[in-house]
Amino acid sequence: MLGAWLAGTMFFVVTLIFAESLHIGRHVWDIPLDYFEEIALLSWLAQFSFLITGACTKISVLLFYRRLVKDTIGAMWKAAVIAAIVFTAAYTFAFMLMLIFNCNPTEAYWKSFDIKYSRKYTCVDTTVVNLLAGIFAIISDIYAVVLPMLMTRHFSLAAGQKVALNIIFSLGILVVAASAARTYYFYEVGHNSDVSPMIFNATAWSQLELQLGMVCASLPALRVFFRLARSNQGFSMNRSGQGSRGPMSVLPDDPPDDGYQLRNVETKHAKAQQTSVVATEEETGSMSPSSTTASTRHLVKSPVVKSPVDYEAYNLEMLNKGRSRYSISGRERSDTIGREPSHRLSQPAMDRLPP
Structure with missing residues (x-):
């Protein structure tokens, strides 16, 4: 989650620069020509940060599932979690390589928008690449939502606890919806002459997808957070009371100082x-x-x-x-x-x- 947060912060900064400095969202004919090279470069960096953030978030969730089912269910479910982790890491690495080698030389990805750039180059059409990246992201999101729901059926929990767990897991559906919207607008980038609003919409949905994903991945830690907050409250009350157990006692069951x-x-x-x-x-x-x-x-x-x-x-x-x-x-x-x-x-x- 630390890696997801760092890469997500980079993506957030890029979106701010897009909106505030480079006029993304306006009609393409209202954007100065000398902005396009910088827009392409930041778009290239944004795609890297997006892939890293999404992969780290999903792997974090899957590792939580792996710990959740440790020594409780069969080997088949553990293998399913490991397979999801491998799939997420593999397609993320593949698309990062595709970004690096999309153009030959790589700098042509953004330099080609400069009318003074005279070096010969070749580039692959990114429309299909963006569509494939979106489809793989949606598949991994759905996998991460459905898998824990299937696993909790084998847990010996009360009905209310199972319902609460499934509600938390189903919040990932919001991430799937944001991913689908983002994939649509990225696909429209290659099929629309007024490309700037499409880039703006795709960036906005990408931001929503990443932030929702990090929130959902952090939900399991809330239980520990509230438990520590309650412990700190008990510690403060004990210090003010100065009971017979001594000032360094934190919890009621702690040994004396x-x-x-x-x-x-x-x-x-x-x-x-x-x-x-x-x-x-x-x-x-x-x-x-x-x-x-x-x-x-x-x-x-x-x-x-x-x-x-x-x-x-x-x-x-x-x-x-x-x-x-x-x-x-x-x-x-x-x-x-x-x-x-x-x-x-x-x-x-x-x-x-x-x-």
């Missing part, structure tokens, strides 16, 4: 340690197990721990060992796999790590 949670753990443990030290200094007797902080209750009966301050020191030591081996989500860090397993806190009730 490790740095945010670890900072909270460190802050709470620092406060708990200060509270324990103050309580030890104020009390003359030993502290009962119920007066210790929640994160040290499971260590009260430990034979190696003698005072509440030791409870906190031992507990924080174990916390640091566990943090060095495990991430906040409870998974082992890749750089510590294979080491001696360290102690994980068995009851960090005050600030329990996520599972």
Whole structure:
């Protein structure tokens, strides 16, 4: 689609130059003679950009179909999609070569309109070439519309979903209609003495065909676009609320932000340690197990721990060992796999790590 957009932009610029600077659309006898060479050159470039834009758009749609049916239907349908891609690329390449070798030398395609051009040249009648190019484009457009409708019959979807898909696919009929109109006016270019209005009409229908094709090819991406927009909206609401999951959480099911949670753990443990030290200094007797902080209750009966301050020191030591081996989500860090397993806190009730 990026290639289609670039080539389509080139075609759009050419149509603007045609209409604004070269007077395409006026009667041919109202156009100065020195404009015809430039008109022919831009027409030659426009046909290149038209072929590239149409081919990239159709191949993009067909690649979407190929991904849509992957591992879902038989090999026959996959082969049909591949055949459509090959057909589109082949006829596009063939007509590009025809444009290059339409005249011998190639510059005669536009130089022959200069009355001072004296070099000998030969050119093929483009009337038949334009007609063939239009017919092949219509065939490929119809193929790209009908093929997905036939494939969706084999999908296990609700009736409403199938109808919605077919409506989206059938929008390609508008592209087929524009292609048919464009082919008619290009054919009239070689059968009408007042050629300028025919070129204008053919260019206008070509522009409509290309832009409609790019819109239809981009429709499948709208679902992703709206999903991302909804995600960004949820991210903004979460940042303004600053919930307990941390400021870097984007979706409701996202894991918490490790740095945010670890900072909270460190802050709470620092406060708990200060509270324990103050309580030890104020009390003359030993502290009962119920007066210790929640994160040290499971260590009260430990034979190696003698005072509440030791409870906190031992507990924080174990916390640091566990943090060095495990991430906040409870998974082992890749750089510590294979080491001696360290102690994980068995009851960090005050600030329990996520599972």
